[in-house]
Amino acid sequence: MALRWYTTVIDCQDPRSLGAWWAEALQWTNVHDAEDEYVIIPSWVTPEDIRTTPWGRQGPGLVFVKVPGPKITKNRLHLDFAPHTSQDRTAEIARLKALGAHRVDVGQDADVSWTVLADPEGNEFCVLSSREM
Amino acid sequence: MALRWYTTVIDCQDPRSLGAWWAEALQWTNVHDAEDEYVIIPSWVTPEDIRTTPWGRQGPGLVFVKVPGPKITKNRLHLDFAPHTSQDRTAEIARLKALGAHRVDVGQDADVSWTVLADPEGNEFCVLSSREM
Numbered sequence: 001m002a003l004r005w006y007t008t009v010i011d012c013q014d015p016r017s018l019g020a021w022w023a024e025a026l027q028w029t030n031v032h033d034a035e036d037e038y039v040i041i042p043s044w045v046t047p048e049d050i051r052t053t054p055w056g057r058q059g060p061g062l063v064f065v066k067v068p069g070p071k072i073t074k075n076r077l078h079l080d081f082a083p084h085t086s087q088d089r090t091a092e093i094a095r096l097k098a099l100g101a102h103r104v105d106v107g108q109d110a111d112v113s114w115t116v117l118a119d120p121e122g123n124e125f126c127v128l129s130s131r132e133m
Numbered sequence: 134m135a136l137r138w139y140t141t142v143i144d145c146q147d148p149r150s151l152g153a154w155w156a157e158a159l160q161w162t163n164v165h166d167a168e169d170e171y172v173i174i175p176s177w178v179t180p181e182d183i184r185t186t187p188w189g190r191q192g193p194g195l196v197f198v199k200v201p202g203p204k205i206t207k208n209r210l211h212l213d214f215a216p217h218t219s220q221d222r223t224a225e226i227a228r229l230k231a232l233g234a235h236r237v238d239v240g241q242d243a244d245v246s247w248t249v250l251a252d253p254e255g256n257e258f259c260v261l262s263s264r265e266m
Contacts, residue, residue: 002216002225003159003215003225003260004214005159005175005213005214006213006214006264007212007213008141008211008213009211009212009213010209010210011210025136026138042138063213071209072206073205073206074144075208075209076143076208076209076210077141077142077143077144077208077209077210077211077212077256078141078142079138079141079210080138080140081137081139082136083135083136084137088135088136091135092135092136123210126142127136
């Protein structure tokens with residue numbers, strides 16, 4: 001393929017603070033730390049992977065960049081995360097909330113299988129039902 | 134890790150139309166096609182990869198879901214794509230525009246190395262400078 005997905009960019013007010021929050025939330029690694037840009041990648045990805053594998057070349061990271069304005073509406077793009085087991089799910093939601101995530105109502109029904117949370121700048125994300133694979 | 138990045142979700146007015154557009158743009162494969170949800174994954178990912186590898190388990194796909202309202206402001210999250218060579222870059226931008234992408238001004242400087250485009254529903258994305266790896 002001539003184009004590859006290089007990374008996902010998240011506009012924010014404070015890249016260092018929000019990026020470090022997500023590194024802690026996902027247990028990922030910070031690989032670039034500047035005032036206006038903070039980059040994290042999964043801790044299991046090596047530089048060798050990025051150079052030599054299709055999945056390493058598909059940018060696996062998150063890039064936090066500084067923008068002037070705050071978030072003003074529900075994000076049009078969001079990330080979904082899955083726990084391995086239902087015990088993990090409960091523990092992970094508690095851990096994320098202890099870190100500063102909060103539950104949000106985006107109009108979802110009461111009985112959906114996922115939980116909608118928001119990060120400290122209000123970016124919505126979901127913790128899905130658990131799945132082993 | 135107890136949580137893994139399962140997928141990236143894009144709210145849209147017409148999941149099937151927009152999802153098919155992105156499948157063509159990225160030369161990815163459609164793996165779920167319903168009125169309210171359309172899923173694409175990289176064509177090089179196999180079901181075996183998804184079951185057995187950390188990078189397959191890190192949701193490599195895009196999920197398009199139907200929402201009531203249109204996009205109303207610049208997206209807070211966006212995807213960046215990289216071509217392999219500068220020739221690829223020119224060709225890919227021309228191909229994306231021929232498919233229906235259009236250039237957008239999000240306040241970027243005139244001399245930045247990336248090109249900001251939007252998909253048919255206005256979702257911004259960038260084509261970065263070329264990079265071999």
